Amino acid sequence: MRTVAFVTQKGGSGKSTLASSLAVAAQEMKETVCVIDTDPQGSLTNWAKTRETRDIEVVASGAARLPALLAQLKAKGFTLAIIDTPGAEGPASAAAMVVADLNIIPSRPSMFDLWASARTRAALKDIGGDFVFLLNQCPPAQQTARVQDGVETLEEMGGLISPLILARVDYQEAVRHGWGVTELNPNGAAAEEMRSLWASIRRRLARIKPRSAARKAA
Template identity: 35%
Template structure:
């Protein structure tokens, strides 16, 4: 089983939007997928309450129970676990990071968002967990994107080549219990989600070809 955590210490950057969209994409890909909602506001859980498709499992869990429930779904044959986290909760971010095989750190292409990202990057680097920043709510043009990419790279982070646009499909999806690729079938949002999913899988399964998985490497190092 692979574990993807989506973490940012800043709110409003699209964590739940990405988590739900990637979970739907994983389920479509034939993976037994579960999304763990660690946010006390339970946005992903409320999204699931309005969803008609029951093939995707979403459950709200306290961070202190995360290790236990991950072990349980691993034993049950889960293929992919995605963890959605709240902002401004360092202890929860720690839990989500240390159990992850890969971490996505979403950020808007704005100076204040990137400055807030530094705390998240420091946290992820502490565990040596593979990670990448992904830009969300991107405008169709403007120098903000290039400036943001340069700043993130200066912070020592890989920048995901997939840009998530500022599209109505993402907000509409959260209101209707759908994923953006279901709202915008065949459109740009669907393409972005598909490309992001492929990028995430490339990193999640890279360890299978490079040797010991991240979790085993981390245990061996004593961290």
């Protein structure tokens, strides 16, 4: 089982939105997915309640229980765990960063978000965590100077994963129904972004050692 965490203390950057749609896209692409909601706000716990099909397991967890929970989920046969974290620095985000094979730091193309991303990156560097940035809620005209600045800043800071995610109504509509964007509108541009994002993450995961193995060796 591989573990991917969405982390950044910046609220509103799209952690919960992307975690939910990515979970569905990965499940459609043959993973057996579970989602771990470590945010006391319970965004994804509510999403799961709204969702009628119970095909994706969503479990709420605090920081302390996380390692044992992951071991249980692995034993149950899940192939992918996606962790959503609160919009604040604290034990839940710190614990997620430690257990994740890959941390995804979503950021809007604004300076406040980019600065917050730098702090998250510093925390990940301290613990030797693997991470990539993801630019979210980009304006529809992609080639704006603001997006270009964001791309360059994040690339310099250590790697931007493709694709750029645009601001699209589908992301908000899907959450309202307890769906992912690939279920709401399978042929839409948002669905294509989520399938492409999962493909990028899968490629990246294939190149990195499972975090649990690295910890044992250390």
